[in-house]
Amino acid sequence: MEKKQNNARKSSRRPPAPVLEIDIEHLDEQGIGTGRSGGKQVLVAGALAGEKVAVSIEHEGQRRIIGRLRRVLQPSPERRPSPCAHANACLGCSLIHLQQPAQSAFKQRQVGEALAAYPSLRQTRVNPLWEAPQPLGYRTSAKLAFGKQRGAVRVGLYRRGSHDVVDIADCPLHHPLINRIAQTVREEVQRQNVYVYDPIRLRGLLRYLLVRVSPGANKAMVTFVTTERNFREVTHLAKWLKKKVPEVISVQQNVNPSSGNVIFGRETLRVLGAPDLIDAVGEVRLRISPTSFFQVNHDQAARIYALVRQWARLSPKDTAVDLYCGIGGIALNLARDCARVIGIEAVEEAVRNARENARMNQLPNCQFRAGDAADLVQDLSLEVEPGAVAVVNPPRSGCEREVLEALAGLQPRALIYVSCNPGTLARDLDIFAQLGYRTEEVQPVDMFPQTPHVESVARLVQAPRETKKPTHPRGKQG
Template sequence: MVQQPEDKLSRRSVVEVEISGLDEEGYGISCSETHALRIGGALPGDTVRAAIDHVALRMAFGHVIRILKPSPMRSKRPPCRVSSQCLGCPLIVMKYVDQAEFKRSFILKQLREYRELGEITVHQLLSPLRLIHYRTTARLVIAGKHSEPYIGIFRRSSHDVFDLDDCPIHHPLVNRVIEVVRRGISKMKVPVYNPRSKMGLLRYLVVRVSESEQKAMVVFVTSERSYNEIHHLGKFVREQLPEVDVVAQNVNSSEGNVIMGPTDHYLTTKHHLTERIGDVALMISPRSFFQVNRDGACLIYAKVKEWAQLTGGEAVLDLYCGIGGIALSLAPEAGKVVGVEVVEAAVADAAKNARLNGISNCTFEAGDAAELLEDLASDGEHFDVVVLNPPRKGCDELVLRRVAALSPRTLIYVSCSPQSLARDLNVLKTLGYCCREIQPVDMFPQTMHVENVARLEKTDKSA
């Protein structure tokens, strides 16, 4: 099953292995006599020749260098020619029908970890119209030298940068921006930041695209405020690409892995893009959280609206509301909507978006979710529907308890992590809320990620 040229597995060893499954990050699962193996670019059912990149005590990681026997799931014409080197989209070599079944099976597997969650209906995956060229936001690292800059993503488990050239996942305008910025860095001789020496200027490139406007925002993340180089680079980009409406410099002098710093400096009079999700217009600023797939966001907003079953007089609470997308989509059919978000800048953006859409029955509050829930309960507020849309880690148990204490008739939980969703649904079951159904949405085709919308109803806890 495994052929090794050396007695001891080491970096640069070459092995031939059969792949039995995929782990949660999309690595192919196999084993040698001494190590569990995780092979990037492999699919269940493949037999591959792989090069080992890293060896730990009991685990070794590698990548495919040749497919010896292809899996029945493997696509004959994957849309990316460098997927085995990039590894940013581990499912891109898998037929889409198998991707859809794989994601649904993964959700079911997480639910089976909790005995009380056995009767939930998990629908077939909802897929957006586009399976490639859908990503409208890209956060990319800049490396190398100004004479030969790399703009891309970190290779897995390393600080090496894989240079992205015409990525099939990115919106075409994102790819055009990357190509122009690469030329501009070389032409203007803009110093590229080196994290080892801590010298240089350019650290990251953030690109956002509004599909409704067909315009782009370009944000240069730099190690310090240096107006001259970025001014000329921004001017070059706008001359080459008239679709670029917003150019900003974000200063991040920290040494960690956080991409954006706290300060933006605009090089254009316009400071935001406007995107439309269904009937809602949303202003997008450099640090706004916004879904990277507009089509996928439309599917989620529509499902939340359907399951909320609003008739015009209900009170709705939207926790972790971000810039207000879901709250504003529900407001026209509700009596009132309250949005809660911990990031103050997002709350300010949400209030602007309410004014932009002419919506007056929607208010937003900044603060910790658990604390604001306690305040709402103390004020005697009642809500018919509560929407939860937390970050990947899910909700703290205190938040879930305080949501249940408000006694809404319906909870709608939007999740980007099947693991934390299953955990939280299990907690909510003990608090009197039973999940009836889950609608998976493929917000990120070709990747391991899947969004879920769950509908919960209030039940008798003693039943």
């Protein structure tokens, strides 16, 4: 009987995945190594251009194969030892094996090629990339998932294409305080036996751990995302965390009962400590709530704010418009130079923060409005005279055309576009060209070292309108 069971187990095991030897031709826009096999594209995370690698097949479609890197047979001269012990399992930082100068060249090329795809932008000057002064330990916020495997609690990121959590409580990109908090929370969840959410069975309490750090003050705000309101377990966790990591000044609970992949729910409850985290970037102090978006790299964010302020060239009589203003980081910097700044943002919680930040920085010339971007910009045409300066800092998807048209309709003398996606940046700059605005220069910024992402700041000016010389009928010239 036992022999039959053993044979059944053996027969139920999957055969080992076939291993291919692939020549990696280039990195795609996500930093994933790309080659070909049998007429199909092969994508291999962790492989670099010019390498020969051994790859097992994880998924095969009609045109594409997703491979898993097994061995590097012929390494690239630009490969370096990874500073992360979890890099091959996590795959969250696709360039972490690549030497820093090669990372910079990759990002510079991403921006240049995106612009070159549009005839209207081929003459635009692309400045050399601003490299990050701190390539590791720069992330001041983290969104980590809870998981459990064989009874052991994990705190980290989902493995690509799965619900398995890779434990990365010591991520080299995170600020050291984030790693201390993640390790402490993992130990306490294990010790207190708190029910971790299972995304397959849709059961459990703890879903995500969010940490924000103010690097200047070395203080942190922690948010537990749970499936339901819970005071007992979360309060116990918060007290133990505060005891073990006194730098934690705020603990919040966000309730997300949905079964989808959205991190935040609509309700946020304060468990202990301050309601927000006070931070400082450049010359402004900022109050950041648990769910508001804010840049993860303070050093580079400060450089972008300063550049936007420099390019705006505002005078004491000017008006500036900041679209997708978030908690007001750019708007507050501009407000020091002009008569009025109007910030527009869809997220009401961020607008609340922005208004409080204006009061905290004693900048009464800031106004912040919550609502649909296109509608609110159109309304501004009644109160903003031509000649203002407009700043736009949209999400990765860029702007809808009606938003760009509404902005151009304000007839600002200058536009500054801050983008985290070269593709949508180039698309929108081309639309602005059709609307009468020429892109003078673009400044790439390495906001996210070790990853393929690159931030860019573009400066646009009103293109001179072509005026036709008046023609006179023959014999009628004066």
